[in-house]
Amino acid sequence: MKIGFIGLGAMGQAIAGNILKAGFSLTVYNRTVEKTTALQKAGAAVATTVAELCKNADIVLTMITDDSVLAQVSDGADGLLQHLKKNALHISLSTISPDYSDALAAKHAALGQQYIAAPVFGKPDVAAAAKLWIANAGSAPAKEKAKPILQVIGQGIYDFGEHPGAANLVKLSGNFIIAAMIETLAEAYTLGEKNGITRNDMHAFFSSTLFPVPIFKNYGRLVADHNYLPIGGSPKILQKDMRLVNEVAANSSVPMPFANIVHNRMIKMANQDVEEDWAGFARQIATDAGL
């Protein structure tokens, strides 16, 4: 099977690298061509257009910022929809809106192409270690075809049925849960600090008793240290994720007060142009508390 990969940000590079390592024939494409260099050295072919990438590809994976950039990649004269082979499969790894994902699936289906959503959980270091958690959704044969690829990039694949948007909603929900966990930690550790308990002592306790789990330990560590690097996503991207959570909530009439709050936090962060991800909630809370 010949594989194409579009979107070589930090996540995309790590994932594409693992596909290559697993022995698949890989062609990559990225708008900024410099980002293809490392993978080219490692053995990947480089396409200069989406059309060229699609020529022989049986499967094309995309790892793209958001709905509108994915639309640029999908639509138009040099778009995936135009050039993907009949029966070829588009695996969308991106964190996009469920509605857009379902709409894109319908367009592919109308052209005799396959599409699944397979968004992933993990920062770039997790992607590099091929330890991503993957939620996928789409037609059964398409998911079956995707499996050998997804298995070499992640440590577990969870199925969410036929509607691709369901997997995207799981991804958005997961990001909401992470954001809410960080807000929770940051409020608690700040309360401790203002009452004479160090952030370190708080973190040592909770991360080894109630929550001895990597995601809590890692984000809690950043919050305890007020050290927010490396970031797992730019403020604008994470603001988009929280906006999507709130949009789905509004459209399906679910009141989500915590989701409102973390959305507002991300809006503030994006407005202030800090280079921090949501771990930076801890800075907002500390500042609000006069620390």
Next chain:
Amino acid sequence: MKIGFIGLGAMGQAIAGNILKAGFSLTVYNRTVEKTTALQKAGAAVATTVAELCKNADIVLTMITDDSVLAQVSDGADGLLQHLKKNALHISLSTISPDYSDALAAKHAALGQQYIAAPVFGKPDVAAAAKLWIANAGSAPAKEKAKPILQVIGQGIYDFGEHPGAANLVKLSGNFIIAAMIETLAEAYTLGEKNGITRNDMHAFFSSTLFPVPIFKNYGRLVADHNYLPIGGSPKILQKDMRLVNEVAANSSVPMPFANIVHNRMIKMANQDVEEDWAGFARQIATDAGL
């Protein structure tokens, strides 16, 4: 060493049972005398007054609902302060306010008695299994004296320094973190359900990928099943805990929007007289969402 134990609710009975099993000489006291029966059969002596319990006790543990009930036990003619032997130690396991804990410590000290706060994490089944997590604080010699007892009731003891109130604040913070985790889960699972993803599928994913940890699995299971039994604390008690978190936050000038929300949830639950603990947030959220 002779041990006394006051407060035989579900938690107290389980903890006292483990002290007894470990071979300590134990005398128990409870306002409602029926609750002493099981422990008496197991070998504990039963005191009919606090004074009697204190007579020979080197250490007295209390596991009491709240500040005001603990004050009834501590103050007055038949109170701990009046009757505890000089140099004897009061280990307060209860979830009480940091300020009250510090004030009580000062009273004991003035009488030549010792006091530490050692609040515990875990439901009654965890207490029965001697798997509680314990945060303790107080003077070093007092903590040293308490250690043999605490070791037989829990699986880990964490030290938070000289001021007893610090341990109580850690306990309150932990309860806040649990409440916020439940709110988060319940919002996410409800969002999933209203968009065609079962609560079970959501829970299976998150509890085995990002949060494979007992507290998340257990509460998430209850939330996924809309089954809130057995409860870990009555609504009035948990309302009190959330009120204390918000009180400490207000007094130390820390804005805690998540703590405000879970406090309001507990107020609603307590007003509606449901017999559910905070897992019941899930019912509020589902109802609000029209499910």
Next chain:
Amino acid sequence: MKIGFIGLGAMGQAIAGNILKAGFSLTVYNRTVEKTTALQKAGAAVATTVAELCKNADIVLTMITDDSVLAQVSDGADGLLQHLKKNALHISLSTISPDYSDALAAKHAALGQQYIAAPVFGKPDVAAAAKLWIANAGSAPAKEKAKPILQVIGQGIYDFGEHPGAANLVKLSGNFIIAAMIETLAEAYTLGEKNGITRNDMHAFFSSTLFPVPIFKNYGRLVADHNYLPIGGSPKILQKDMRLVNEVAANSSVPMPFANIVHNRMIKMANQDVEEDWAGFARQIATDAGL
């Protein structure tokens, strides 16, 4: 000038009635034809299609539930865009999204037609008394042409410039302000009631001292009496308004915690199918408080 009017709900009927009373030649259209009876008796012509209504109309006013219903009226074979005369003016009185309003304006312009947004403030009784407050926006000549009509339906016209969407945003903002005022009153009166002060005494004080203004007196009266009739808009409609406020806020990166809360309140009300408008917030708050 010949006038057309589309959308004869309670608001539309009252407004159209005043246009008729002022002596204008009026043709009306409504999907449910029964609602045209009263105006027909009062002298209005009744059109059975939008096309027929547009035939001689110099100005067509629409008073429609939301974006999607207005799109049904505007687009398609029997739509306003298709049939409105060149240079004729569409005055949109509806509470719709700023983006849709601007998009519709562009479509009209492309066809050589005029469009202004002129959303109105006031319940049906205020409309009947020709005492509406009107925010309008659009091209200067179009607003000039609209003036004689707007003057007979309202007591004041405020200009918000060239972009029609600006007037729609003012309307949405106003609805947010009203919703927030009701939440505020309801929280305060409930706090009073739970502490021994009657809702009536609270209301008598605040409505004659700090806020002696009809909107506060009227909604405050309903809140004080737990009597929510007559309603000023169905829960679904008001949910839509609050959703739009939050959508504009999200899209323009403005954190609005109060808007989040009143949006959630409207979601709950709409989910519970009560026939109350936002005055019903008071019922939610009283129930939450155990009253």
Next chain:
Amino acid sequence: MKIGFIGLGAMGQAIAGNILKAGFSLTVYNRTVEKTTALQKAGAAVATTVAELCKNADIVLTMITDDSVLAQVSDGADGLLQHLKKNALHISLSTISPDYSDALAAKHAALGQQYIAAPVFGKPDVAAAAKLWIANAGSAPAKEKAKPILQVIGQGIYDFGEHPGAANLVKLSGNFIIAAMIETLAEAYTLGEKNGITRNDMHAFFSSTLFPVPIFKNYGRLVADHNYLPIGGSPKILQKDMRLVNEVAANSSVPMPFANIVHNRMIKMANQDVEEDWAGFARQIATDAGL
């Protein structure tokens, strides 16, 4: 009748001035003696101790920052309780907690002294114009005795029954309503500004249509101008007021999400040591929105 007045901040000076102007015999006391100068020139006697002030006073008014400062004035060797004549009346104008007010009333009663709570609404300029709104509560004869004084300092007296704390709760509720109104305005005007509508245009519309009332006009003017002077109360004082609202809400089990938010805003302001009152919410919101 001989009148004493304790507490000569900006409000106290203005109020005491009006009592003097009305022809009452007035003795004043203030910890910082400099603040008595202007009133002394205007004809007031100056006492150097509370005891001296009480010597001949039939009525003593206090206008004091908070519970703890009022306790300093009331208790102790030079306190009001010790020195107020039998049957003399203490009129407490301060914004204090209902519980403290009721407790102080009981102490006065036990000593054969009278006490009413009569908190006032209005900034210092309103106080100077004798246009305050007054909520009073206490025993009927005490309110009757207070009337001639209250009539010369305000434009209206509203009665809230026998329990003094009720009047204090009305005052706290009013401050909450004002804070919530400012938050509402600031969110709406910021939303407008980020979407091309000037704060001035927003304010011109709402303050002349829906809310043509001084308090909305005045605070809205400050919000529209980002000009927060003169301030109506220091951040620390207003934080205290919002803390008390939330405390009463917690103690009486009323969920008040808006009150939580304005409390958090005041905490932030007080932590940041800005010299702005709650009109400064508008600065927080504008900053959060990236303006």
